[in-house]
Amino acid sequence: MRSLKNQKTRLISAELxxxxxxxxxxxxxxxxxxxxxxxxSSGKLFAQPxxxxxxxxxxxxxxxxxxxxxxxxxxxxxxxxxxxxxxLRSLEFLGWFMVxxxxxxxxxxxxxTILFTTLLAFRMGYRQSRILFFxxxxxxxxxxxxxxxxxxxxxxxxxxxxxxxxxxxxLIVNF
Numbered sequence: 001m002r003s004l005k006n007q008k009t010r011l012i013s014a015e016l017x018x019x020x021x022x023x024x025x026x027x028x029x030x031x032x033x034x035x036x037x038x039x040x041s042s043g044k045l046f047a048q049p050x051x052x053x054x055x056x057x058x059x060x061x062x063x064x065x066x067x068x069x070x071x072x073x074x075x076x077x078x079x080x081x082x083x084x085x086x087x088l089r090s091l092e093f094l095g096w097f098m099v100x101x102x103x104x105x106x107x108x109x110x111x112x113t114i115l116f117t118t119l120l121a122f123r124m125g126y127r128q129s130r131i132l133f134f135x136x137x138x139x140x141x142x143x144x145x146x147x148x149x150x151x152x153x154x155x156x157x158x159x160x161x162x163x164x165x166x167x168x169x170x171l172i173v174n175f
């Protein structure tokens with residue numbers, strides 16, 4: 001019974017941290033309404049360009065502040081640092097994506113995508129050769145679908161410049 005109470009206390013603490021961050025973000029958006037949207041002197045209120053964004057942002061701000069105020073008594077004495085660090089761990093994947101975006105113009109879409117999918121699978125704890133081969137194949141399939149089938153225009157990598165002319169052109173167009 002005690003474990004369930006501690007788990008509920010941690011959940012409440014994490015919920016309030018999330019609501020506090022959401023509240024700060026929505027208050028910031030509310031402060032920008034005057035700069036980003038305008039009310040014109042003519043026309044009905046519901047047809048104004050700023051009306052519905054203002055309703056949404058002000059609603060988010062008001063209700064998130066109410067949520068915090070009405071639930072302040074539920075704040076636990078537990079340390080929320082662990083919960084915040086758990087949320088910040090997701091930023092690692094933003095870093096992975098930024099590295100991928102950095103390497104696409106250098107290594108090309110094919111090599112970067114295959115490396116990205118395989119290394120990310122390895123990072124997630126998959127060590128079996130069958131799974132890593134599947135990640136490798138997934139990366140190659142993504143490139144074939146986007147570049148060849150859908151004809152998405154993605155610039156070739158600088159590494160392609162070192163290849164012979166015909167092979168270089170083929171890789172730039174198709175991979």
